Amino acid sequence: MENILNIFVKSIFIDNMIFAYFLGMCSYLAVSKTVKTSLGLGLAVTFVELITVPVNYLISKYLLAPGALAWLSPSLADVDLSFLTFIMFIAIIASIVQLVEMIVEKYAPALYNSLGIFLPLIAVNCAIMGASLFMQERAFANVAEAAVYGLGSGIGWLLAIVAIAAIRERIKYSHIPAPLRGLGIAFIITGIMAISFMSFMGIKL
Amino acid sequence: MSIFSSTTWEAFTRPLGKDNPVTTQILGICSALAVTVQLKPAIVMAISVTAVCACSNIVISLLRKYIPTSIRIIVQLVVVASLVIIVDQILKAFAYDVSKQLSVYVGLIITNCILMGRLEAFAMSNSPLDSFMDGLGNGFGYGKILIIVAFLRELFGSGNLFGLQVIPQSFYEVGYMNNGMMIQPPMALIIVGCIIWFIRARHEEMQEK
Numbered sequence: 509m510e511n512i513l514n515i516f517v518k519s520i521f522i523d524n525m526i527f528a529y530f531l532g533m534c535s536y537l538a539v540s541k542t543v544k545t546s547l548g549l550g551l552a553v554t555f556v557e558l559i560t561v562p563v564n565y566l567i568s569k570y571l572l573a574p575g576a577l578a579w580l581s582p583s584l585a586d587v588d589l590s591f592l593t594f595i596m597f598i599a600i601i602a603s604i605v606q607l608v609e610m611i612v613e614k615y616a617p618a619l620y621n622s623l624g625i626f627l628p629l630i631a632v633n634c635a636i637m638g639a640s641l642f643m644q645e646r647a648f649a650n651v652a653e654a655a656v657y658g659l660g661s662g663i664g665w666l667l668a669i670v671a672i673a674a675i676r677e678r679i680k681y682s683h684i685p686a687p688l689r690g691l692g693i694a695f696i697i698t699g700i701m702a703i704s705f706m707s708f709m710g711i712k713l
Numbered sequence: 714m715s716i717f718s719s720t721t722w723e724a725f726t727r728p729l730g731k732d733n734p735v736t737t738q739i740l741g742i743c744s745a746l747a748v749t750v751q752l753k754p755a756i757v758m759a760i761s762v763t764a765v766c767a768c769s770n771i772v773i774s775l776l777r778k779y780i781p782t783s784i785r786i787i788v789q790l791v792v793v794a795s796l797v798i799i800v801d802q803i804l805k806a807f808a809y810d811v812s813k814q815l816s817v818y819v820g821l822i823i824t825n826c827i828l829m830g831r832l833e834a835f836a837m838s839n840s841p842l843d844s845f846m847d848g849l850g851n852g853f854g855y856g857k858i859l860i861i862v863a864f865l866r867e868l869f870g871s872g873n874l875f876g877l878q879v880i881p882q883s884f885y886e887v888g889y890m891n892n893g894m895m896i897q898p899p900m901a902l903i904i905v906g907c908i909i910w911f912i913r914a915r916h917e918e919m920q921e922k
Contacts, residue, residue, distance in 0.1 A: 530746040533746070534742060591798060594798055594801070595798060598823055598824075632829050633824065634744075638743075687911075689920060696902070696907075699902035703897075
């Protein structure tokens, strides 16, 4: 239990997808113009991560890892399919994103319209693929830990995008040098936010 | 350049100059920031992305008339993922240290927005040769930014270039210190912000209102 809580807090604050690994920066910069849309996208990303990370965990553990097929028959014990990891993960992610897209279109058409092209592009959001790859690298002990990691890193991403959207809504009224307006200042603000997130380093529950 | 028509040549040079994928089109930033602590992994990453981008552009451009539009994203992902697997296996075989340093970011080439962006915007509607040059140009444009950022971070962060010390020892003796902040993630963001600032100050038409 402690371990799970630790993974959760760590994945939100210390290993934050945006501030520590720069994953999902493209949609982070492009969609963060209003708080409302960024909240919607953040929730969609969190949801997709919560599903894809444990599913990919099971796939990697029971199908792809070296010797993972031993449960089928002992003769398959030395089969190593780990080179298929990337293609398998991206296929799972793309199909789950398709599912989420259909659900959002049916139940929240307003959100669907405001997200526009970025909803199908969640499939190529590096934060989601990144969460699955980090999950594999960290070798979690069971599927619950993987799910909590997925949830935590999704929430971390959500926090980051909502925070920058709120700042960008306000900053429209300030006098920024013309060449820095928009993108330039967004990068520098993210840098400063990342510095403040560094203060969480070393927290352990 | 007589063998190339002018559009082919333009497909190559545009992303190198004003239409840079990272600073103008805002694509592929994720990996651009994470691998730039040192020059060596940055250059390996730039070469890998260029290779995958150019090859996937050719493949998709050759297939473009046969791909049904409704499943094109999946087809593109499969092509890119297969190429990335090849790159990953090559790196593991011939440059194991660098491949360890790049860790998950090799796999993340699949989700690099430059690739999907160029496939959607260019390869789906242009000839294979043009697409190849476009992929090459975008790869180099991406590499250019990567190398600038990595150069600054390695030089000021650890006083090295390619792992060799370039700042003379006598500087350290009179009190010069490496800027430890440069190695940390936040500085990468701030450096890219400053590069965009610099570019937009020179090209006024690119400024946002």
